[in-house]
Structures are given as structure tokens and as C-alpha cells.
Amino acid sequence: MDQIDRKILAALQDNGRMKIADLAEAVGLSPTPCARRVANLEDRGVISGYSARVNQAEVGLPVTIFVAVELERQSTEALQAFEAAVRRFDQVMECYLMTGSRDILLRVVARDLTDFDQFLEHRLMRVPGIRNTRSSFTLRTMIDRNQLPLG
Incomplete structure (x- = not known):
């Protein structure tokens, strides 16, 4: 996992609903390579899912x-x-x-x-x-x- 992957993870932890285009811009990639990296992080289990935080x-x-x-x-x-x-x-x-x-x-x-x-x-x-x-x-x-x- 490199620095770009860490930036992707940090951005998604902050906003898991972020659109790929916005995520790509935030981490300095174009959308297609960014989407590939996200898919790879999901496939490897680094990203284990997405959910809403609900106030109990x-x-x-x-x-x-x-x-x-x-x-x-x-x-x-x-x-x-x-x-x-x-x-x-x-x-x-x-x-x-x-x-x-x-x-x-x-x-x-x-x-x-x-x-x-x-x-x-x-x-x-x-x-x-x-x-x-x-x-x-x-x-x-x-x-x-x-x-x-x-x-």
C-alpha cells in the first residue's frame, strides 16, 4: 500500500459516499486509475464495506x-x-x-x-x-x- 492508497483511505473514511471523480481529484489521480485502486483495496479486504453512522x-x-x-x-x-x-x-x-x-x-x-x-x-x-x-x-x-x- 502506497501513499496514494493511504490518501484514498483517509478520504473515504472522512466521506464514504464521495464520488470517484471527487476522490480522484482529492488524491491527485484521474478517475479511472482511482476507481481501479478503490476496487483493488476492496478486493484485498482493506476496505471491508460502507455504511452510514447512525446516532444510537x-x-x-x-x-x-x-x-x-x-x-x-x-x-x-x-x-x-x-x-x-x-x-x-x-x-x-x-x-x-x-x-x-x-x-x-x-x-x-x-x-x-x-x-x-x-x-x-x-x-x-x-x-x-x-x-x-x-x-x-x-x-x-x-x-x-x-x-x-x-x-
């Missing part, structure tokens, strides 16, 4: 909870079973395999505390293999970046 509070999901999960076993099979189970939960926005005392870290969204309680009791805690969980509720978001530092 504006769509009725103002609560963010981080849930640390400790599993009974950390075998490959146990991790795969846990991952398959939580993939079915729309409230789970992110799921990370961690080092340290907790095995998994989830970022969960909810309408309110009752909604989260229902998720915890009727969904997450029914996943086999969980030893315990610890939830932390966010008070406010201080930094919310969606752009990787490519420079």
Missing part, C-alpha cells in the same frame, strides 16, 4: 453497556459456541476476545435499564459456558472515532 440515541438506543464475560472454558470449541450464540443478538454491537481476567468484552446497546435487564436475563445468561459477567454502564461518550490514523 436518536433511534431509541441511548444506553451503552460494556459487558465483561468470563467463560467456564477457553477451548476453541467453547469460544466458537459463544461467538455463534452472541452473533444472534442484535444488541451486541462489538465482541472482543480479550487477555486478562475476562475472556470476552461485549459492547451492548439498549433502550433503558429494563431493556438491558431483559437482554441479560433472557438472552446472554442463557448462553451455555458463561461463568460470570460484569457490566459497566457508560455515562457519556468522550471520544468516538471512526477513522484509523493512516498518516
Whole structure:
């Protein structure tokens, strides 16, 4: 990946809806070579997709909870079973395999505390293999970046 590819990525991170002609001008290429580079970045998986950023509070999901999960076993099979189970939960926005005392870290969204309680009791805690969980509720978001530092 060269400097032009990095410029393309930076511009698309800033505005994923940018037209190829505008992108090409921004990075100093003509449209056809720019489109080829974008297609190549997509084919290689460097660009993994495009989406709109939606304000979660504006769509009725103002609560963010981080849930640390400790599993009974950390075998490959146990991790795969846990991952398959939580993939079915729309409230789970992110799921990370961690080092340290907790095995998994989830970022969960909810309408309110009752909604989260229902998720915890009727969904997450029914996943086999969980030893315990610890939830932390966010008070406010201080930094919310969606752009990787490519420079």
C-alpha cells in the first residue's frame, strides 16, 4: 500500500459516499486509475464495506453497556459456541476476545435499564459456558472515532 492508497483511505473514511471523480481529484489521480485502486483495496479486504453512522440515541438506543464475560472454558470449541450464540443478538454491537481476567468484552446497546435487564436475563445468561459477567454502564461518550490514523 502506497501513499496514494493511504490518501484514498483517509478520504473515504472522512466521506464514504464521495464520488470517484471527487476522490480522484482529492488524491491527485484521474478517475479511472482511482476507481481501479478503490476496487483493488476492496478486493484485498482493506476496505471491508460502507455504511452510514447512525446516532444510537436518536433511534431509541441511548444506553451503552460494556459487558465483561468470563467463560467456564477457553477451548476453541467453547469460544466458537459463544461467538455463534452472541452473533444472534442484535444488541451486541462489538465482541472482543480479550487477555486478562475476562475472556470476552461485549459492547451492548439498549433502550433503558429494563431493556438491558431483559437482554441479560433472557438472552446472554442463557448462553451455555458463561461463568460470570460484569457490566459497566457508560455515562457519556468522550471520544468516538471512526477513522484509523493512516498518516
